[in-house]
Amino acid sequence: MRKPCCDKQDTKKGAWSKQEDQKLIDYIRKHGEGCWRTIPQAAGLLRCGKSCRLRWINYLRPDLKRGNFAEDEEDLIIKLHALLGNRWSLIAGRLPGRTDNEVKNYWNSHLRRKLINMGIDPNNHRLSQNLPRPQNPISTSSDAKLSGLKSCVAEPPVTKSRGFDINNNIYDQVSDAGSCLLEDDNSCSLPDLNLDLTTSIPFTPVLVNHDVEERQKHNHESNASEPDQVDLHVSPSPTLLLFR
DNA sequence: AACCGTTCCAACCGCTTACTA
DNA sequence: ATAGTAAGCGGTTGGAACGGT
Numbered sequence: 001m002r003k004p005c006c007d008k009q010d011t012k013k014g015a016w017s018k019q020e021d022q023k024l025i026d027y028i029r030k031h032g033e034g035c036w037r038t039i040p041q042a043a044g045l046l047r048c049g050k051s052c053r054l055r056w057i058n059y060l061r062p063d064l065k066r067g068n069f070a071e072d073e074e075d076l077i078i079k080l081h082a083l084l085g086n087r088w089s090l091i092a093g094r095l096p097g098r099t100d101n102e103v104k105n106y107w108n109s110h111l112r113r114k115l116i117n118m119g120i121d122p123n124n125h126r127l128s129q130n131l132p133r134p135q136n137p138i139s140t141s142s143d144a145k146l147s148g149l150k151s152c153v154a155e156p157p158v159t160k161s162r163g164f165d166i167n168n169n170i171y172d173q174v175s176d177a178g179s180c181l182l183e184d185d186n187s188c189s190l191p192d193l194n195l196d197l198t199t200s201i202p203f204t205p206v207l208v209n210h211d212v213e214e215r216q217k218h219n220h221e222s223n224a225s226e227p228d229q230v231d232l233h234v235s236p237s238p239t240l241l242l243f244r
Numbered sequence: 245a246a247c248c249g250t251t252c253c254a255a256c257c258g259c260t261t262a263c264t265a
Numbered sequence: 266a267t268a269g270t271a272a273g274c275g276g277t278t279g280g281a282a283c284g285g286t
Binding site for chain 2 (some may be wrong): 013014015016048051052054055058061101102105106108109113
């Protein structure tokens with residue numbers, strides 16, 4: 001059996017010092033991201049491996065973009081959230097240089113509020129009856145940059161054109177998101193969101209078809225309805241899959 | 245200057261999944 | 266087949282920074 005990842009009583013918590021950062025950077029530059037359990041000791045850090053991993057992924061990685069989110073990034077996050085819900089790692093995977101933590105924080109501190117101010121329920125991307133709602137929610141002043149929002153909140157997917165069914169649940173989510181902003185009827189048109197997940201997946205792991213078959217088989221056998229296994233997560237590509 | 249409330253984000257916690265002995 | 270562990274993930278929290286009074 002494996003050893004536990006760290007001895008909790010000997011590990012340091014809280015903010016990282018520059019020295020600690022440097023130790024971790026130096027170690028990973030030299031040895032790469034290996035086994036996180038062994039990294040703290042090897043790098044001379046009194047940290048839990050989990051903490052090292054988080055620090056590296058969310059803060060120290062050289063490919064991180066950091067800084068303010070661009071308009072198109074905001075737009076994309078909202079669109080992807082409408083599609084995927086709080087699956088931050090999936091969303092972040094489509095925003096090069098951004099981490100799930102960063103996207104999540106940005107959503108919670110900025111975008112959620114913006115949607116609320118626009119009278120859109122951020123949980124389901126529907127126009128809310130209870131939330132404040134400007135007369136012209138889209139074109140108002142500083143939020144004009146979210147003008148793509150109508151489309152994000154949810155053009156229903158027109159077809160299920162995927163070559164394989166990645167998971168019924170994603171379609172459930174899509175169709176749920178897709179039903180939004182309808183305000184009980186089809187009162188607006190939502191023109192430009194391409195939710196077709198089929199053709200743009202740039203990475204086709206060898207195992208995909210087999211995996212999907214297995215999963216479908218398993219789902220069928222167990223009548224499983226757990227929604228979280230969206231096969232999109234096997235794609236390592238940061239390419240924006242959804243909008244072209 | 246001091247206090248208070250709000251915002252933001254880094255980091256932690258706990259759960260789930262995948263993997264391995 | 267089973268149980269234990271590492272890795273990954275989303276939710277939550279603590280505290281620094283900021284703005285208003």
